[in-house]
Amino acid sequence: MLELLLYVGNKRYSSWSLRAYLALAHTGAPYRLELIGLDLPDTRQNILAVNKAGRVPVLRHGDLVVNDSLAICEYLHELFPDAHLWPTDRAARARARAVTAEMHSSFTALRSQMPMDLIGSRPGVGHTPETLAEAARVMEIWREARARASGGPFLFGAFTIADAFFAPVTTRFTTYGVPVDDVGRAYIETIAALPSFQAWKADARHEPELHDHQ
Template sequence: MSELTLIVGSKNHSSWSLRPYLALAHTGQPFREVVVQLDEPDTSAKIAQHSPSGRVPALRHGALTLWDSLAICEYLAETFPLAQLWPWDKEARAVARSVTAEMHSSFSALRQNMPMNILARKPGQGRAPGVAEDIARIQALWNDCRSRFGQGGPFLFGAFSIADAFYAPVVTRFVTYDVELDAVGQAYRDAVLALPALKACTEAARSEPPVKRYL
């Protein structure tokens, strides 16, 4: 099989990169990783060597290059169906795609005011207008998915799926900014934090140079 290469941004900060990293790790397929540190003088030039969009993440599979985190995850789901990156059940799969797409396109207040910073602890910060509403909506999504589809495992649809890969960066934000969660949210947070791939990403982040915009 052709080699898989995932090009990602800084482990501590690139939420878009974390999503396909978790999905690819879940497939169990061997892959090579290229980490491009953000906000360095040569960052744009390095990314341009790999990604036609000029952004990370990007995935190379043989001669094929893909970009955008959701497109990459969809490709992984099709290429490695035994990994079950989407739920088998049609209704659950449709809802999983909906909540994933909402994460992909929404929650701008949360993104802007609580940027991902896995290693930092900033309790009480980031509470700008609109953030509370984003947090409430996310918790409502988690509660709905867990109650309707969460049997058989600790994740949104029971077993790990692309939906969990997409909400993992939010989980890290909620830890960084000490966001109060209900019982369902706490249990889900803990399940995501226990993922070996997320633990590995967190450990790798410890050796990265600081990114100036997040200091």
């Protein structure tokens, strides 16, 4: 089989990279990660060398180069149908795709005012009306998904791409001390306990601190 090579940004900060990585790790297939350091003088040039869109993550599979975390996850879903990266039930799959799309295209206040930092602890920072309203919407999504879920502790029961997409926001809530309800607390613990997430976070501890990274 052709090598699956995922280019990622700093594990500590690159929330988009974390999403694609969690989906890839869930497939159980062998893969290789290559890290492109962010916020360095040669970052742009290094990313452009693998992806003309100038962003990580990027998946290389033979001659195929796929950029964008969601496009990568969709490709992995087609490549590994037995991994069930989307729910098998059609209605659940539609709901999972809808909340994933919402995460992909919205929540700009959380992104800019509570940037992912897996190692940092800044309780109270970034608590604005905009971020708290977006956090409330995230928790509403979690409550609605979990109320219907069966067969596992993830949003749609078993792990899906929706969990890969919401994993970074679980860490933001922890880093910035966002108050959560019981469903939120349990879900944050579920993501934190994922072995693939723990391995990524362990590597993040050895990475340099970047200032003003979003």
